[in-house]
Amino acid sequence: MATETELKLELSADAVDTLLGSGLLGEPISVDPLTSIYFDTADHQVWEGGYSLRIRTVGEAHVQTVKTKGSNNAIFARSEWEAPVTGNTPVIDYTTPLKAELDIDGTASVAQFSTSVKRHRWNVDQDGSRIEAALDMGLIVAGDRQMQIRELELELKDGSPNALFILARRIEALVPIRFGVVSKAERGYRLLGEQETACKAEPVHLDRDLRVSGSFQVIAEACFRQFRLNESILMDRANPSALHQARVALRRLRSAFSLYKMILVDAESHRLKGELRWLTGILGTARNIDVMIARVGSSDIRSRLLEARDSAYEEVLNALYGSRAKALMLDLNEWLHCGEYLTLPETAEIRSGPVVDFAIEVLDRQRKTLKKRGKSLVEADDEHRHEARKAAKKLRYASEFLSSLFASKQAERRYGKFITSMEQLQDELGLLNDMAMAPTVVHDLGLDSHPDAQSLIVVGNREKLVNAAQSSLDELMERKRFWRG
Numbered sequence: 001m002a003t004e005t006e007l008k009l010e011l012s013a014d015a016v017d018t019l020l021g022s023g024l025l026g027e028p029i030s031v032d033p034l035t036s037i038y039f040d041t042a043d044h045q046v047w048e049g050g051y052s053l054r055i056r057t058v059g060e061a062h063v064q065t066v067k068t069k070g071s072n073n074a075i076f077a078r079s080e081w082e083a084p085v086t087g088n089t090p091v092i093d094y095t096t097p098l099k100a101e102l103d104i105d106g107t108a109s110v111a112q113f114s115t116s117v118k119r120h121r122w123n124v125d126q127d128g129s130r131i132e133a134a135l136d137m138g139l140i141v142a143g144d145r146q147m148q149i150r151e152l153e154l155e156l157k158d159g160s161p162n163a164l165f166i167l168a169r170r171i172e173a174l175v176p177i178r179f180g181v182v183s184k185a186e187r188g189y190r191l192l193g194e195q196e197t198a199c200k201a202e203p204v205h206l207d208r209d210l211r212v213s214g215s216f217q218v219i220a221e222a223c224f225r226q227f228r229l230n231e232s233i234l235m236d237r238a239n240p241s242a243l244h245q246a247r248v249a250l251r252r253l254r255s256a257f258s259l260y261k262m263i264l265v266d267a268e269s270h271r272l273k274g275e276l277r278w279l280t281g282i283l284g285t286a287r288n289i290d291v292m293i294a295r296v297g298s299s300d301i302r303s304r305l306l307e308a309r310d311s312a313y314e315e316v317l318n319a320l321y322g323s324r325a326k327a328l329m330l331d332l333n334e335w336l337h338c339g340e341y342l343t344l345p346e347t348a349e350i351r352s353g354p355v356v357d358f359a360i361e362v363l364d365r366q367r368k369t370l371k372k373r374g375k376s377l378v379e380a381d382d383e384h385r386h387e388a389r390k391a392a393k394k395l396r397y398a399s400e401f402l403s404s405l406f407a408s409k410q411a412e413r414r415y416g417k418f419i420t421s422m423e424q425l426q427d428e429l430g431l432l433n434d435m436a437m438a439p440t441v442v443h444d445l446g447l448d449s450h451p452d453a454q455s456l457i458v459v460g461n462r463e464k465l466v467n468a469a470q471s472s473l474d475e476l477m478e479r480k481r482f483w484r485g
Helices: 013-022 097-102 162-172 184-192 212-236 240-259 267-295 299-321 323-338 345-351 355-373 382-405 409-444 462-478
Strands: 002-010 030-040 051-058 061-068 077-084 110-126 129-142 145-158
Touching: 002 162, 013 129, 013 145, 030 184, 051 097, 110 145, 110 162, 110 184, 129 162, 129 184, 145 162, 145 184, 162 323, 212 240, 212 299, 212 323, 212 345, 212 355, 240 267, 240 382, 267 299, 267 323, 267 409, 299 323, 355 382, 355 462, 382 409, 382 462, 409 462
Parallel strands: none
Antiparallel strands: 002 077, 002 145, 030 051, 030 110, 051 061, 061 077, 110 129, 129 145
């Protein structure tokens, strides 16, 4: 078994031409056509079990590779098992996890899809570290569907991970890049299924042996992946669901910064959190209009909202394509894996501490905060109820991030009930927040005097809703904590 440490960068067709003509990486040591066939059982046991299985053909040679998806489809490091084989017939034995962990018979696997690319490969010396750069251009084919590939993989062979980001910045100074969070295998499986209009947050799995800093990296990568998946959809077509989920991903990431604030005391942590707040705000403006459009019935005011929506989405795309957002993505990933927060002596003890103890402390603290801020929702004003809503979101995100650390049957039952109560509370607090914020949104859109403006205001029995939210919060506080036995 080996572990890959790599960055995957997505490039446009023009960027590929510019990069190849620049000489930035030197002369390629090889330019080869590569054909890979991906195998799985009919019901996709390999993929569902967390692995991919392929046989790649280079000239007369055939190499079988089994890869993990990585921790939550990690974009920076994952395990792989590689061995030569004869022809395009998979060998499934105990040299890989497929037989031992998934109990898959070698005869049960069939071809699912294939990739065909031209690979340019370079060996790059970056500040004493050795990096293999591989540029792939070609197609993924699954039945009658196909997808273009234009990606540059930077794999660390020897040296410091920081060298990968130094090289990435040199490339980014020449051509636009975006971080790839989807492997060729995942792209192929996506081609086999229905086209997605949005990507919700995937379950986060944390190993109980992780240190606190390692758990933060896993969580932050999962949030970044969700953002990039929805950003790609959003750039392809203006999709309210993708925009909403991209914003959710950023809010989850900001919550992760807050939950781990004890170890994120460096200046870059604070700067990045501010930049994430900026980008979340850009998406939030468009999201507010989408919510209004879903509520309105009048054709005239609807047309006004659609105009405002077009303008807001243009601002979103300008931001996503702009230098500030692209710099944020590169800065965030470099800091996440190589930042100063990983070496500060003042946080060393908590940073290297056991993640389970940290999780219990965080969940207890967030629960206590919610209990305090939601103590008397009936007497509270809109601002204080909004604070309770934010506290509920943080507890919800913390629960989702950390729940895998508490995997007993009892903990799973308690978690299910806990999240159900949290969802009910969040729905009620969300409606109260919509009631409070709708007039401000209408004013910001310049629609105060429109005769149909009232249709944009959330209608409901505020007193009844406040009482329901208080009951849900009280019920949540009575729930047994899944993180404590």
